[in-house]
Amino acid sequence: xxxxxxxxxxxxSELKNNNANFYFFTLxxxxxxxxxxxxxxxxxxxxxxxxxKAHILHEKSDYKxxxxxxxxxxxxxxxxxxxxxxHVSVEAQQLSVRPSDFIIIPEVFAxxxxxxxxxxxxxxxxxxxxxxxxxxxxxGKRWTTDYGFYDVITTSQTQADHIGNHFPDAKTHxxxxxxxxxxxxxxxxxxxxxxxxxxxxSDTVKLTKSFYLQYPLxxxxxxxxxxxxxxxxFAEELSKSFLAIWVDDLAGFGTFPVEAMECETPxxxxxxxxxxxxxxxxxxxGEVSLLNNGIWTNTTQNIPExxxxxxxxxxEDNEPKEILDEMVKSKGRYTETKQKExxxxxxxxxxxxxxxxxxxxxxxxxxxxx
Amino acid sequence: xxxxxxxxxVPIHELTEGTKPLFDVAVQSIAQxxxxxxxxxIVTPSKSETSTYLKGYDFxxxxxxxxxxxxxxxxxxxxxxxxxVSEAKTEFVSLLEYDDEYAKIWFKNAAKYMEAYPEVDIFLxxxxxxxxxxxxxxxxxxxxxxxxxxxxMGFLDSNSLxxxxxxxxxxxxxRKSLFDEFGGFKxxxxxxxxxEFLLRMVHNDAKVMTIPRxxxxxxxxxxxxxxxxxxxxxxxxxxxxxxxxxxxxxYFTKQRAITYEK
Numbered sequence: 144x145x146x147x148x149x150x151x152x153x154x155x156s157e158l159k160n161n162n163a164n165f166y167f168f169t170l171x172x173x174x175x176x177x178x179x180x181x182x183x184x185x186x187x188x189x190x191x192x193x194x195x196k197a198h199i200l201h202e203k204s205d206y207k208x209x210x211x212x213x214x215x216x217x218x219x220x221x222x223x224x225x226x227x228x229x230h231v232s233v234e235a236q237q238l239s240v241r242p243s244d245f246i247i248i249p250e251v252f253a254x255x256x257x258x259x260x261x262x263x264x265x266x267x268x269x270x271x272x273x274x275x276x277x278x279x280x281x282x283g284k285r286w287t288t289d290y291g292f293y294d295v296i297t298t299s300q301t302q303a304d305h306i307g308n309h310f311p312d313a314k315t316h317x318x319x320x321x322x323x324x325x326x327x328x329x330x331x332x333x334x335x336x337x338x339x340x341x342x343x344x345s346d347t348v349k350l351t352k353s354f355y356l357q358y359p360l361x362x363x364x365x366x367x368x369x370x371x372x373x374x375x376x377f378a379e380e381l382s383k384s385f386l387a388i389w390v391d392d393l394a395g396f397g398t399f400p401v402e403a404m405e406c407e408t409p410x411x412x413x414x415x416x417x418x419x420x421x422x423x424x425x426x427x428x429g430e431v432s433l434l435n436n437g438i439w440t441n442t443t444q445n446i447p448e449x450x451x452x453x454x455x456x457x458x459e460d461n462e463p464k465e466i467l468d469e470m471v472k473s474k475g476r477y478t479e480t481k482q483k484e485x486x487x488x489x490x491x492x493x494x495x496x497x498x499x500x501x502x503x504x505x506x507x508x509x510x511x512x513x
Numbered sequence: 514x515x516x517x518x519x520x521x522x523v524p525i526h527e528l529t530e531g532t533k534p535l536f537d538v539a540v541q542s543i544a545q546x547x548x549x550x551x552x553x554x555i556v557t558p559s560k561s562e563t564s565t566y567l568k569g570y571d572f573x574x575x576x577x578x579x580x581x582x583x584x585x586x587x588x589x590x591x592x593x594x595x596x597x598v599s600e601a602k603t604e605f606v607s608l609l610e611y612d613d614e615y616a617k618i619w620f621k622n623a624a625k626y627m628e629a630y631p632e633v634d635i636f637l638x639x640x641x642x643x644x645x646x647x648x649x650x651x652x653x654x655x656x657x658x659x660x661x662x663x664x665x666m667g668f669l670d671s672n673s674l675x676x677x678x679x680x681x682x683x684x685x686x687x688r689k690s691l692f693d694e695f696g697g698f699k700x701x702x703x704x705x706x707x708x709e710f711l712l713r714m715v716h717n718d719a720k721v722m723t724i725p726r727x728x729x730x731x732x733x734x735x736x737x738x739x740x741x742x743x744x745x746x747x748x749x750x751x752x753x754x755x756x757x758x759x760x761x762x763x764y765f766t767k768q769r770a771i772t773y774e775k
Contacts, residue, residue, distance in 0.1 A: 335725045363659040458727045460618040
């Protein structure tokens, strides 16, 4: 018993001295930029800045930090400061989990949760897209009682509520995404280019073809798909565009429209399955309504028509004022500073909860010894 | 009141009973601008019925900025406009045909783009072309914004202009100094003098940009108009001849005597 208490006190000491490791299991996108992965990197970067030992954990060791002739690396699409963060891989046997450590697994990887359920560390789910919650989760299995993941970090209260409905015994923590400062309005007037981000590339093709068929008069208007661009360039293109289009039914937080609003580029978007928190407002009676910070529709069918109508208004300098005003009002809600404060608060809380957990275990051991 | 540093030039050869209502609309389109031009020069043949009519015309709210310039010399469209340019005192001038109209947002946008793109010498509007009954036909000048149309999106260059002639200078806001440096409109060139002028400008590295806004409404091929007359009088062979001529003449700053040879 004394031996066990000595070990627990070692764990306590590591936790209190900031020697705990935070391993973020991350999909290797092979240089393809995605907002979800960028957000994980942001957590690791901020935790590192806050003095924690945070690592990107890949399954394989062939992840690419710097670009080569075969494509981009993390440095190219996200920035050099992200490539220089600590990266470890399971394959390279760099993962040595101690009880003082934290492992953070994205919601989609239920199989990985199953594999690590016996690890002695603290286990946390990072859920950015609740639509993927059940992708690999066997029927009847729970993150909590089956795999030992009792804490879930997510990006909005809407998602936290959704998760709570399915895993009532899980504790949810909200860390909104942040929009980097380089998402800002262009210094030049907007140009007649439409920036498009659709989860399914086929939606982009369908929308574009449909639009040109319905509005041959506007065949000179260019659609630019931003998928795959380095994030800085992505922001630059978005800020130059006079309109943005977004179709992503599975969106969790819905980063792209918020980025567009920061660039003061009006957006036409399909309302996703889970209505993002920045898209709606709840009045004092509890009634929820959509904000006018974009042009929202519940079907992709009328998007070409909405684009056509918007172009006409834009060419006449007659864009709907209430949309532009509401869009500008929505700016500044998700800054890097706010996210950093939230990361410090949430991970600090997780750490103190873990300390309390261990201290309680120590006390119980001591009581049993008596 | 804030001014736009632009002089509007309206060349008028002759106002008829049929075109007077169109002229009223053209004047009204200046009056309704949210940012006013500094001056409006209406250039007309001296001692003509039209000049007499214009002297007694009620220009309403734009009266204080209108000046009627009586032309003692050649009174064709090109000569009238060139005279107007020489009389202008602002950095930029703009062309308004007396049977057309500006969109009310035009000078506000011209000022915005002049500030954002100080290197640009000529700003073209997107022109909405209508027929004699006011029915919409199509648009002009927007092609520069099409993907890979020109080297730089939004800007006209020699190669794209040589391959695609359908650009119009109606409503353009142009740096006056270009006329001193590279010459004005050439009246010796029939039908394609606009094309030749633009070719000459881009050949001399003038920066030409289309402001992506509807800035101008143009009555296309109005009966009695200059281009309607050309369309009636010229056969396709002659039209092609003038097109080829324009592609040769743009190297010359000053106009040369040209005679159509079959």
